[in-house]
Amino acid sequence: MANYLVQRLIQTILILFGIAAITFLLLYLVPADPAVQIAGRSATAQTVANIRRELGLDQPLATQFLRYLGGLIHGDLGRSYAQKTEVMTLIAARIPATITLMVAGIAAELAIGVTLGVIAAVRRNTLLDRIVMIASFTTISAPQFLVALLLLYVFAATLGWFPMSGFGSPAHVVLPALTLGILGAGWYARIVRSTMIDVLNQDYVRTAKAKGVAPLRVVLRHALPNALLPVVAMIGIDIGQFMAGLVVVEAVFGWPGIGQLAWQAIQQVDIPIIMGVTLVSALAIVIGNLLADLIAPFIDPRIRLR
Amino acid sequence: MKNWLRSTVFATMVALTPLAASAQQPQKGGTMTVTFKDDVSTLDPAVGYDWQNWSMIKSLFSRLVDYKPGTAELVPSLAESFEVAPDGLTYTFKLRPNAKFTNGRTITAADVKYSIERAVDPKTQGPGAGFFGAIKGHEDMQAGKASELPGVVAVDDRTVRFELSRPDATFLHVMAINFASVVPKEEVEKAAGDFGKKPVGSGTFKLADWTIGQRLVFERNPDYFDKGLPYLDKFVIEVGQEPLVALLRLQRGEVDVAGDGIPPAKFLELKNDPAYKDQIIQGDQLNTGYVTLNTRIKPLDDVRVRQALNMAVNKERIVRIINNRAVPANQILPPLMPGYDKEYKGYAYDVAKAKALLAEAGLKDGFSTVLYATNTDPQPRIAQAIQQDLSAIGVKAEIKSLAQANVIAAGGTEGEAPMIWSGGMAWIADFPDPSNFYGPILGCAGATQGGWNWAWYCNKDIDARATAADAMSDPAKAGERAKVWGQIFTDIMKNDAPWIPVFNEQRVVVRSKRMGGDASIYIDPTRVLNYDALWIKQ
Numbered sequence: 001m002a003n004y005l006v007q008r009l010i011q012t013i014l015i016l017f018g019i020a021a022i023t024f025l026l027l028y029l030v031p032a033d034p035a036v037q038i039a040g041r042s043a044t045a046q047t048v049a050n051i052r053r054e055l056g057l058d059q060p061l062a063t064q065f066l067r068y069l070g071g072l073i074h075g076d077l078g079r080s081y082a083q084k085t086e087v088m089t090l091i092a093a094r095i096p097a098t099i100t101l102m103v104a105g106i107a108a109e110l111a112i113g114v115t116l117g118v119i120a121a122v123r124r125n126t127l128l129d130r131i132v133m134i135a136s137f138t139t140i141s142a143p144q145f146l147v148a149l150l151l152l153y154v155f156a157a158t159l160g161w162f163p164m165s166g167f168g169s170p171a172h173v174v175l176p177a178l179t180l181g182i183l184g185a186g187w188y189a190r191i192v193r194s195t196m197i198d199v200l201n202q203d204y205v206r207t208a209k210a211k212g213v214a215p216l217r218v219v220l221r222h223a224l225p226n227a228l229l230p231v232v233a234m235i236g237i238d239i240g241q242f243m244a245g246l247v248v249v250e251a252v253f254g255w256p257g258i259g260q261l262a263w264q265a266i267q268q269v270d271i272p273i274i275m276g277v278t279l280v281s282a283l284a285i286v287i288g289n290l291l292a293d294l295i296a297p298f299i300d301p302r303i304r305l306r
Numbered sequence: 307m308k309n310w311l312r313s314t315v316f317a318t319m320v321a322l323t324p325l326a327a328s329a330q331q332p333q334k335g336g337t338m339t340v341t342f343k344d345d346v347s348t349l350d351p352a353v354g355y356d357w358q359n360w361s362m363i364k365s366l367f368s369r370l371v372d373y374k375p376g377t378a379e380l381v382p383s384l385a386e387s388f389e390v391a392p393d394g395l396t397y398t399f400k401l402r403p404n405a406k407f408t409n410g411r412t413i414t415a416a417d418v419k420y421s422i423e424r425a426v427d428p429k430t431q432g433p434g435a436g437f438f439g440a441i442k443g444h445e446d447m448q449a450g451k452a453s454e455l456p457g458v459v460a461v462d463d464r465t466v467r468f469e470l471s472r473p474d475a476t477f478l479h480v481m482a483i484n485f486a487s488v489v490p491k492e493e494v495e496k497a498a499g500d501f502g503k504k505p506v507g508s509g510t511f512k513l514a515d516w517t518i519g520q521r522l523v524f525e526r527n528p529d530y531f532d533k534g535l536p537y538l539d540k541f542v543i544e545v546g547q548e549p550l551v552a553l554l555r556l557q558r559g560e561v562d563v564a565g566d567g568i569p570p571a572k573f574l575e576l577k578n579d580p581a582y583k584d585q586i587i588q589g590d591q592l593n594t595g596y597v598t599l600n601t602r603i604k605p606l607d608d609v610r611v612r613q614a615l616n617m618a619v620n621k622e623r624i625v626r627i628i629n630n631r632a633v634p635a636n637q638i639l640p641p642l643m644p645g646y647d648k649e650y651k652g653y654a655y656d657v658a659k660a661k662a663l664l665a666e667a668g669l670k671d672g673f674s675t676v677l678y679a680t681n682t683d684p685q686p687r688i689a690q691a692i693q694q695d696l697s698a699i700g701v702k703a704e705i706k707s708l709a710q711a712n713v714i715a716a717g718g719t720e721g722e723a724p725m726i727w728s729g730g731m732a733w734i735a736d737f738p739d740p741s742n743f744y745g746p747i748l749g750c751a752g753a754t755q756g757g758w759n760w761a762w763y764c765n766k767d768i769d770a771r772a773t774a775a776d777a778m779s780d781p782a783k784a785g786e787r788a789k790v791w792g793q794i795f796t797d798i799m800k801n802d803a804p805w806i807p808v809f810n811e812q813r814v815v816v817r818s819k820r821m822g823g824d825a826s827i828y829i830d831p832t833r834v835l836n837y838d839a840l841w842i843k844q
Contacts, residue, residue: 047433051433084501165551260546
């Protein structure tokens with residue numbers, strides 16, 4: 001186990017290094033010049049050159065990258081070009097909102113997705129199954145913007161049950177989480193349905209039924225835990241995706257998450273922020289997957305970590 | 307349609323008459339809520355340079371001179387008086403005795419010197435350093451050879467003198483620009499590189515709270531030297547708000563001003579709804595949207611071709627595409643700018659004449675070219691309209707629709723972009739003076755790598771005339787100088803036609819029913835929303 005962790009840790013560092021290198025390179029291949037962006041329209045050539053020099057953008061790419069890595073080792077993500085604030089401060093200010101939405105969103109996905117998946121599996125090849133599968137397909141394909149606005153319009157603007165936008169109280173999180181739940185539940189429903197069908201066809205389930213265990217208990221106690229393994233892996237992926245920011249949902253609900261920060265930084269070619277957000281979300285994806293891998297043996301004892 | 311347009315323009319002009327003409331008197335008190343989609347990037351006056359933080363910085367800080375709310379008229383502000391030497395090379399300002407920073411300290415001449423030097427210092431990474439180019443010692447400081455400006459002298463606590471190396475008729479405007487805001491040195495140092503998030507000034511408001519990504523709370527500065535201002539007790543900026551959602555919230559009374567205006571999809575619905583008649587404000591700003599014609603790329607290097615392209619674009623139709631949120635333009639300067647040439651009619655829409663000119667230039671069968679545009683609505687649609695117009699005279703323009711930063715990069719690279727539609731980055735003046743529409747975007751100095759003169763237009767003769775016009779620094783000759791500038795711009799269009807001026811875009815603001823004040827303080831020519839002068843009906 002310890003061995004496994006060390007191995008994964010080394011992997012994580014290598015992955016982060018690779019991501020940092022690739023992102024850095026891509027950002028510098030973009031023709032847009034951050035110094036010109038900051039200097040704006042009225043700046044003289046001298047001003048642009050000064051800004052470029054102060055930001056170290058006149059240095060060769062390798063030097064810039066090494067300097068960035070040097071900072072990174074000390075936990076320094078640098079300062080935003082446009083805002084001058086430390087990137088760490090800007091990201092840290094948004095982490096609580098991002099994590100709140102992540103937890104609530106995944107909870108909503110699971111609640112809706114697993115329930116529908118189980119129902120579809122138990123009632124497979126019936127009309128109900130088909131309705132659930134068509135619905136899950138529809139929500140997977142539905143545009144985030146539309147679903148978010150629809151919920152907002154009905155439950156906040158018209159009915160007034162929830163606040164229109166913002167962050168702070170539990171009421172604020174309901175609609176954004178529900179949006180994510182509706183959009184993401186389809187994946188979970190489909191996965192749960194197919195693994196549940198497999199599990200329900202297995203001998204031990206038949207044995208349980210034969211022993212006269214109540215049908216609901218068979219499904220929930222005997223079959224479901226064994227069908228959840230791929231779901232846990234999916235949660236791991238979701239954690240990463242959610243940490244990378246949910247630009248559209250955040251935008252509609254005025255949610256102060258990391259996606260907004262990244263989106264604005266991209267518009268302004270604010271390289272330190274883009275790098276910072278990329279690294280934080282990459283770290284989250286790696287950790288999310290690691291957690292999923294660590295949890296797997298507890299759900300399925302046949303899995304061993306090596 | 308024509309009539310509707312005329313009446314709108316007329317209504318706007320009426321609305322833009324000075325404050326005194328409004329029927330209601332401003333009332334004091336109350337808290338206003340304003341929303342924006344983008345987070346506020348910085349409130350450091352030496353760094354901030356976008357239309358959103360521009361007006362907030364204006365209200366957080368004060369400058370030696372400023373504009374009367376809702377107008378482009380310069381008045382003393384932090385200075386109670388000033389004198390200009392007859393040769394135009396020395397400006398002496400007398401500070402008010404009662405002006406204090408919000409940390410309680412009295413403002414002195416040394417603060418003014420520090421603040422201007424900070425804006426010029428390369429270490430500040432400020433975009434506005436170039437505005438102070440006329441001050442003695444500017445070049446040395448920008449080149450990193452000096453750490454102060456000998457041209458700014460703190461004569462005594464209340465007197466500051468500026469010595470210039472050349473006459474600069476725009477100098478008082480420069481003293482009113484945000485970059486010239488006075489900041490307290492001790493607070494800048496205390497903020498340790500983050501003054502933009504912890505600003506301390508001497509304006510009408512002070513920043514009481516900033517929750518990053520959520521809201522900024524501005525409170526009235528009780529010690530502001532003009533006791534009449536501001537009217538509001540407080541205003542809250544809520545960021546991260548999608549314009550459509552902001553509009554819904556405004557309709558429910560949760561928001562007072564939707565800072566990003568009305569989303570295009572909702573515009574006609576609201577505009578045609580009589581219930582919103584008093585809540586929608588549409589007004590002119592110092593802005594021109596244009597297509598640059600790269601004078602260094604064939605065949606656009608031929609003036610006849612550029613003139614032909616000018617005649618080929620149907621501007622009225624483009625204005626209709628954006629729901630009449632603009633007025634067709636026939637020249638470089640916007641109508642509100644001093645120097646606007648009312649006599650000049652530009653190149654009228656005339657396909658036959660355009661074709662004839664192209665034939666004369668040896669391009670009877672037209673040619674192929676590339677038109678760059680930013681990729682956010684409605685800019686690609688406008689580019690397509692221009693593309694269609696050009697195809698009518700045989701010019702095949704391929705549209706390259708890119709992120710704004712990439713369009714800017716292409717424009718600033720020699721020989722790269724034949725044509726650029728400026729929408730989404732169109733020139734909005736830094737201050738209400740015609741010279742601001744020349745130097746960076748049409749002067750030889752701007753035709754450089756990373757510059758903004760995307761037409762790569764450089765006419766030495768015009769450059770010399772521009773320099774001469776800016777040397778006319780006697781305030782008494784302001785009218786004459788505006789005429790000189792007007793003639794410069796008219797000659798540029800008549801003889802060289804480096805641009806297709808397309809329209810002067812208007813700004814649209816929606817406000818709640820309880821908000822008072824007339825259009826000119828919601829679309830203030832020098833700062834858009836004028837937080838100093840906005841007020842709530844009690």
